[in-house]
Amino acid sequence: MITGLDHVQLAAPPGAEEVLRAFYxxxxxMTEIPKPPVxxxxxxxxxxxxxxxxxxxxxxxxxxxxxxxxxxxxxGIDAYAARLEAxxxxxxxxxxxxxxxxxxCADPVGNRLEFLEPDGPARx
Numbered sequence: 001m002i003t004g005l006d007h008v009q010l011a012a013p014p015g016a017e018e019v020l021r022a023f024y025x026x027x028x029x030m031t032e033i034p035k036p037p038v039x040x041x042x043x044x045x046x047x048x049x050x051x052x053x054x055x056x057x058x059x060x061x062x063x064x065x066x067x068x069x070x071x072x073x074x075x076g077i078d079a080y081a082a083r084l085e086a087x088x089x090x091x092x093x094x095x096x097x098x099x100x101x102x103x104x105c106a107d108p109v110g111n112r113l114e115f116l117e118p119d120g121p122a123r124x
Contacts, residue, residue, distance in 0.1 A: 007046075007053035008070040010111045013062040017045050019108045020056050027087045030054070056111075064110030077101050077117040091115075 012020055024030045030047040034040070043058035052072060074080045081091045081103055091103040102116035 007055050009055045009057055010070070010107075011059035011062050011064075012044065012056045012109045012111070014043060014058050014060060016056075016058075016109050017043065020045055023089075023108050024054065024056075027084060027089065062109070064106070065112065067112070069104070069112035069114050071102075071114040071116055074115050074117055077103070077115060080115060 021032060024045075024047040025032055028047075028049070030049040033046045033048045033053070035044070035046050044056050046053065046055045048054075049072075052070075054070060081093075084091050084105055089105050091105045093101075093103045095101070097116065099119050100116045101119065102114060104112055104114050106112055
């Protein structure tokens with residue numbers, strides 16, 4: 001039985017860790033979490049906010065996915081979008097998901113990210 005989602009893994013090109021750290025901690029406000037030593041030797045970095053974890057692993061020949069993405073719930077979505085844009089990250093709003101306000105953006109290496117906030121009372 002599946003009991004929850006532990007993390008989402010995204011790929012990144014070799015040597016991108018510092019720009020990813022600046023974006024995920026400085027812009028998104030996530031906390032970097034330590035990787036186990038055997039995995040740290042492979043490069044990449046892990047981040048967490050609340051129960052959401054994003055793992056960014058190094059991939060030779062990296063190409064960002066055009067459609068695949070994590071969906072991250074936020075509060076104060078307008079302020080969050082403004083924060084991203086103030087840091088030079090364009091956002092694209094999309095109203096195709098009933099009951100939610102949402103937008104997409106790309107991280108510094110091109111990974112697609114979705115941010116969404118339910119309309120009205122929070123959903124489980």
